[in-house]
Amino acid sequence: MTEQRIKPIFIFSLPRSGSTLLQRILATSEDISTTSEPWILLPFLYALKEKGVYAEYSHFGVYKALQDLCKEMSNGEEDYLHAVRTAMLQIYDTLAGENEKYFLDKTPRYTLIANELEKTFPDDKFIYLWRNPLSIVASIVETFYDGKWKIFHSKVDLYDGMENLLSTFESHSGRRFAIKYEDLVVDPESSLVRLERYLNLEDSLNLDTFSTVKLKGLMGDPTGIKKYRSISTKSLDGWKSVISNPWRKHWCRRYLEWIGEERLSFMGYELKELLAELDRAPNRWMGVVPDFFYSLYGELYCFFEFKIIKDKIWGKLKNRKMRKHD
Numbered sequence: 583m584t585e586q587r588i589k590p591i592f593i594f595s596l597p598r599s600g601s602t603l604l605q606r607i608l609a610t611s612e613d614i615s616t617t618s619e620p621w622i623l624l625p626f627l628y629a630l631k632e633k634g635v636y637a638e639y640s641h642f643g644v645y646k647a648l649q650d651l652c653k654e655m656s657n658g659e660e661d662y663l664h665a666v667r668t669a670m671l672q673i674y675d676t677l678a679g680e681n682e683k684y685f686l687d688k689t690p691r692y693t694l695i696a697n698e699l700e701k702t703f704p705d706d707k708f709i710y711l712w713r714n715p716l717s718i719v720a721s722i723v724e725t726f727y728d729g730k731w732k733i734f735h736s737k738v739d740l741y742d743g744m745e746n747l748l749s750t751f752e753s754h755s756g757r758r759f760a761i762k763y764e765d766l767v768v769d770p771e772s773s774l775v776r777l778e779r780y781l782n783l784e785d786s787l788n789l790d791t792f793s794t795v796k797l798k799g800l801m802g803d804p805t806g807i808k809k810y811r812s813i814s815t816k817s818l819d820g821w822k823s824v825i826s827n828p829w830r831k832h833w834c835r836r837y838l839e840w841i842g843e844e845r846l847s848f849m850g851y852e853l854k855e856l857l858a859e860l861d862r863a864p865n866r867w868m869g870v871v872p873d874f875f876y877s878l879y880g881e882l883y884c885f886f887e888f889k890i891i892k893d894k895i896w897g898k899l900k901n902r903k904m905r906k907h908d
Contacts, residue, residue, distance in 0.1 A: 588615075588675045590703055591781065593688040594696055594747055595711035597739050598721035600763040603813075604711055605688045606795040607770075608777070611786040615678035616686035618799030622673065624691060626666045627698040630659065634694070636890055663702045670702075684781070689801075693743035696750035707781060710751050712849040713763035715744075715841060716834055716856060720821035731830065731873040734880025740837070748845050762850050770813050789813060822863040829873045831860055 591614070595601045609616050628635055629648050635641035648662070655661040674685035684707070692699060700708065722736050723729060733740070751758065759780045766773045774787045825834050835857060838846070843853040883889075 587683070588671060588678050588685050589683060589706055590671070590674055591684050591686045591707040591709065592692065592699060592703070593686070593709045593711055594693060594751075595690055595713070596693060596718050596743055596747070597690040597736070598718050598725060599690070599711050599713040600766065601688050601690060601711055602797075603763075603792075604709070604761075604766065605686060606792045606797070607774070607787060607789065608686055608781075609795045609797070610788040610791050611684075611781075611783055613682055613783060613786060614684045614686050614781075615682040616688065616797065617677060618797040619689045619801035620687050620799075621689050621691065621801060623666070623670060623687075623689070623699065623702075624695060626669075627695040627702065630662070630698060663698075667702050690739070691743070693739065693747045696746045697753070700750055700754055708754070708758045709777075709780075710747070710758055710760040711763060712760065712851075714818075714821070714851060714856070715838060715846075716821045716825060716860065717763075717817070719834060719837065720824035721817075723824055729824070731833075731869070731876040732880070733833070734877070734883055737880075737884055741840075744841065748841075748848065752848065760850075764818060767813050767815050767818070825860070826864055826866055827868065827870050827873065828865065829870045829877070831863070831865070833877065834860060 591608070593601050593604060605616060608614050628641075629644055632642065632645050637644075652658045652662055657664075674687070678685045719733065719740070722740075723731060723733060727733070727735065751760065759777070761773060761776070770789055774789065777783070778785065778787055825831060838853060838856055838860070841853075846853050846856070
């Protein structure tokens with residue numbers, strides 16, 4: 583059995599938490615290889631989940647078959663996870679350069695399989711990146727939805743992703759690295775020292791060159807690459823110009839209360855302090871009506887799973903057009 587050459591590093595975070603900035607900083611090390619966002623582990627580990635996938639081939643059939651196969655393996659699910667790990671290490675090895683010892687996989691949607699990833703790579707490196715939830719919500723709205731309150735499209739990240747991330751970190755916090763986005767931009771030098779210590783790097787992270795790092799691949803955050811040419815604290819209060827009317831504040835207050843005092847404290851934030859900041863933020867009534875209707879539509883959208891219906895209708899129309907041309 584050949585010795586493992588490449589060791590994976592995973593960044594766990596919600597979207598718009600500053601993971602691209604952290605990724606580019608880590609990529610300044612000659613020991614670390616990376617690409618924008620692989621996403622590759624999602625289908626392999628979602629195969630172990632009974633729900634959460636809609637597919638023509640019947641995901642539930644795959645789930646049942648895999649559960650059955652695992653029963654025939656000497657170590658059950660553990661053997662399947664070992665096979666996934668072996669395959670991924672080979673892929674990471676192919677992607678990495680000859681002299682690099684780490685491959686950094688940064689895929690925000692991995693929050694949905696955080697616990698499964700920890701089981702698959704128990705001896706490898708995981709970096710949990712936290713950010714003020716108000717900043718995350720505001721950045722999602724601005725970046726993905728052009729300022730419109732279509733936050734329901736990111737429900738899976740803000741709720742399922744957050745819950746998975748918190749529960750997984752709680753189970754593994756003693757041997758994992760956690761960092762707040764705010765600490766990274768306010769005191770980057772100290773953050774780098776901690777990262778280098780955790781990853782056993784010798785003064786190889788460079789704040790002066792991270793802006794030159796180019797990430798290959800279609801996925802990822804082009805906004806972050808263009809925006810972050812230097813470390814800046816300007817983004818810390820940026821949420822106040824987005825969460826700026828009574829309806830948005832009401833939604834965010836409920837979201838913070840859903841996360842809860844204990845879990846926010848676990849991330850390094852205080853519920854009372856965030857709620858007080860939310861109350862003090864400038865208030866205006868512009869946009870309240872459309873925001874309310876976007877929220878109402880979002881409830882219906884999520885309940886009836888309009889995206890699946892839309893994809894089915896589009897598929898039917900596409901097939902008809904193809905038949906007409908035949």
